[in-house]
Amino acid sequence: MKVLTVCLGNICRSPAAQGILQHVADQQGVALELDSAGTAAYHIGKQPDKRSIKALNEVGLDITHQRARQVAQDDFDQFDWILAMDSENLANLKRLKPANCRAKVVMFGRYRDGVNFGEVDDPYYGGDSGFASMREQLFEIAEDFVANLTK
Ligand code: 4NP
Numbered sequence: 001m002k003v004l005t006v007c008l009g010n011i012c013r014s015p016a017a018q019g020i021l022q023h024v025a026d027q028q029g030v031a032l033e034l035d036s037a038g039t040a041a042y043h044i045g046k047q048p049d050k051r052s053i054k055a056l057n058e059v060g061l062d063i064t065h066q067r068a069r070q071v072a073q074d075d076f077d078q079f080d081w082i083l084a085m086d087s088e089n090l091a092n093l094k095r096l097k098p099a100n101c102r103a104k105v106v107m108f109g110r111y112r113d114g115v116n117f118g119e120v121d122d123p124y125y126g127g128d129s130g131f132a133s134m135r136e137q138l139f140e141i142a143e144d145f146v147a148n149l150t151k
Helices: 013-028 050-057 087-096 128-149
Strands: 002-007 033-038 081-084 104-107
Touching (some): 087 104
Parallel strands (some): 002 081, 081 104
16 A cells, blocks of 8 residues: 655655655554655755654654655555645645546545544744644544554
C-alpha cells in the first residue's frame, strides 16, 4: 500500500504525518510505502521545519532525512491513498486529480465515512505548542487509519 501525505508547504504537517504513519504502521506490522508532498512550491528541497523535527524527536521519531517536494501529476497513479491535511489542500488536490486515477484523494482526518478527526490546522505561524498538538492529532488519525487498512 502506497500512501502520500500532503499539506501546503511540505515542511510542517505532511512530513510529520509521514513519520508518524511509518511508526504506527511498523508497530502494527503493516507494510506501507510512504512519501509526502506540498501543494505549493515554496520550500522544495528543504528539510522539515525545525519545530516539526523537534516535536517528533520528543517522541523518538526522526524525520530529518525528508526533503520537501511539490505534488506531481504522476502521484495520482503512483499512490493508493493521497491524504490531505486540510480542506484547502484537498480542494487543490481535487483540481489536479485526473478523472480515472489509482489514488483515493481524501482529507486525512475524514478518510472514511462517519469518522471526523477534523482538519490538521497549519501550525506554521504559531508556537511550539501548536506543533505538539499537531503531533497528537496526527497520532490519533494515523492509528485509526492504519488499523482500518487491515480490516
Ligand atoms: P505546512 O505548513 O503546509 O504544514 O508545511 C506551512 C509551511 C510553510 C508555509 C505555510 C504553511 N508558508 O507559507 O511558507
